[in-house]
Amino acid sequence: MPSVAVPAEDAGVPRGTRVELDPTTREFARNILFGGSPARALRLSTSGVRALDELRAGTVVSPAAASLARRLIDAGMADPLPGPVAVAFDVTVIIPVRDRLLELEDCLQGLGGEHPVLVVDDESADPEAIAAVCSQHGARVARRSGGGGPGAARNFGLSLIRTEFVAFLDSDCVSSPGWISRLAGHLTDPLVAAVAPRIVPIAGTDRGAATRYASARSPLDLGDRSARVAPGTRVSYVPTAALLVRRAAIGEGFDEELRYGEDVDLVWRLVDAGWRVRYDPTVQVAHREPSSWSGLLRRRYRYGTSVVPLTRRHPGATSPLVLQPWSALTVLALLARRPLCAAATCATGTGLIVRRLRTTGLGWRQLTWPMASSLWPTFLGLGRWCGQFASPVLVLLLVRPGARGRTRRRRRVALGMLLLCPGLSEWARRRPKLDPFRFGLGVLADEAAYGAGVWRQCLRDRLWSPLVPSTARTASGLTAQNKSDYHSSCAG
Numbered sequence: 001m002p003s004v005a006v007p008a009e010d011a012g013v014p015r016g017t018r019v020e021l022d023p024t025t026r027e028f029a030r031n032i033l034f035g036g037s038p039a040r041a042l043r044l045s046t047s048g049v050r051a052l053d054e055l056r057a058g059t060v061v062s063p064a065a066a067s068l069a070r071r072l073i074d075a076g077m078a079d080p081l082p083g084p085v086a087v088a089f090d091v092t093v094i095i096p097v098r099d100r101l102l103e104l105e106d107c108l109q110g111l112g113g114e115h116p117v118l119v120v121d122d123e124s125a126d127p128e129a130i131a132a133v134c135s136q137h138g139a140r141v142a143r144r145s146g147g148g149g150p151g152a153a154r155n156f157g158l159s160l161i162r163t164e165f166v167a168f169l170d171s172d173c174v175s176s177p178g179w180i181s182r183l184a185g186h187l188t189d190p191l192v193a194a195v196a197p198r199i200v201p202i203a204g205t206d207r208g209a210a211t212r213y214a215s216a217r218s219p220l221d222l223g224d225r226s227a228r229v230a231p232g233t234r235v236s237y238v239p240t241a242a243l244l245v246r247r248a249a250i251g252e253g254f255d256e257e258l259r260y261g262e263d264v265d266l267v268w269r270l271v272d273a274g275w276r277v278r279y280d281p282t283v284q285v286a287h288r289e290p291s292s293w294s295g296l297l298r299r300r301y302r303y304g305t306s307v308v309p310l311t312r313r314h315p316g317a318t319s320p321l322v323l324q325p326w327s328a329l330t331v332l333a334l335l336a337r338r339p340l341c342a343a344a345t346c347a348t349g350t351g352l353i354v355r356r357l358r359t360t361g362l363g364w365r366q367l368t369w370p371m372a373s374s375l376w377p378t379f380l381g382l383g384r385w386c387g388q389f390a391s392p393v394l395v396l397l398l399v400r401p402g403a404r405g406r407t408r409r410r411r412r413v414a415l416g417m418l419l420l421c422p423g424l425s426e427w428a429r430r431r432p433k434l435d436p437f438r439f440g441l442g443v444l445a446d447e448a449a450y451g452a453g454v455w456r457q458c459l460r461d462r463l464w465s466p467l468v469p470s471t472a473r474t475a476s477g478l479t480a481q482n483k484s485d486y487h488s489s490c491a492g
Helices: 046-057 063-075 101-111 127-136 149-158 179-188 209-216 262-272 293-304 307-313 325-335 339-360 364-389 391-399 405-430 436-461
Strands: 019-021 026-028 032-035 040-043 078-080 091-097 117-122 140-144 165-169 192-201 242-246 276-287 321-323
Touching: 019 063, 040 063, 046 063, 063 078, 091 101, 091 149, 091 179, 101 117, 101 127, 117 127, 117 149, 127 140, 140 149, 149 262, 165 179, 179 192, 179 242, 179 276, 192 262, 209 293, 209 436, 262 276, 262 307, 293 436, 307 436, 321 325, 321 364, 325 339, 325 364, 325 405, 339 364, 364 391, 364 405, 364 436, 391 405, 391 436, 405 436
Parallel strands: 091 117, 091 165, 117 140, 192 276
Antiparallel strands: 019 078, 026 032, 032 040, 165 242, 192 242
């Protein structure tokens, strides 16, 4: 199911666009930028430096600044800062729903009647009640027979509308007035096909451990940093729980054979066709999270089952972990208590980076920074991969008798760090309203449930690549990156 190709040759971002460098982009000697996702070094010519000064001074005016802005945005080194669209915006909101009557009422109320709304009833048990709620809020309702899940329901809605833009919104989401117009500024760029807000959990009255965990670690919340969305980057997908799209770009819409992961597939097809997809966390839409551990883990398990179908449709895009080889070898040597070996591999990796980047004019401190900064993320990435796909084996190794004394203690310390540090690191960063012990155990259970879903589909389909880490041989010392968390949103 291919998406429509981009309409025209890229001449850079539109005139008048405001752009700012990403906070993680480092500047050296005025003409060298380092950063992006994946990380890279970019050396600017004299005209490039002038174009960068123009971007800093205000909006894009010259063709050189437009071209540089596009290159920086595509590399993840900069982000566009569009304002809200002031003119009338031709958009229809499509909401797939099945039985969520109270949630649907809150969802429609949050929209505030700003735009036309089409609710697709995917075989609810009480269609009259759904129709009554829609009528109360001025929304059009269309009933679809046959079930089929959110992808099929959204496609049915697409067949009934003719507006230039479409906003997909799940029935368990609550938005606020103006969220569509604030996102719409990104679509003034003719190459942007879709833009997603940040999905944040609704603050509930239930203050149980599961609710507090979900509030801090929702799989739909992709963080507070803007990003271009593409496989292999910091934000590799966005969910369609809330998504504003260009109708002409998405062709036939969602792949109805996918019960989960249909939103990831859509985003990746758009990227493959040459479109840009943006994530803008300055706009937020609230989402109801499961209130029990069983609900949380069942959802994560279902998300895991989507990876194998996505792998067949997008080979190479679903590697669970991307490692820079020398960083990975250094971390493994440290875990094995081999400091000399770790020092040798770290020095070798750093030497290769220096050799590849020596023509950029960077100093030794800047050249050695990529390797040094990659070690901790590499360790966390390995630990998270172990938690997803090898946690039962590691737990058995932790409790298995055999080696005694110092060897046994070293093994337990190394394996314990791999399993626990990712969760504890998240706790330190997020500071959730949950103690580190329960939060860490929640992370372990969360990742194991996701991995169980992946394992199930891999065993059933005899496909093993979704379990196998890949390597990235780059001059920048690419940090480890988990890529296997591709989550979908559900209307049913």
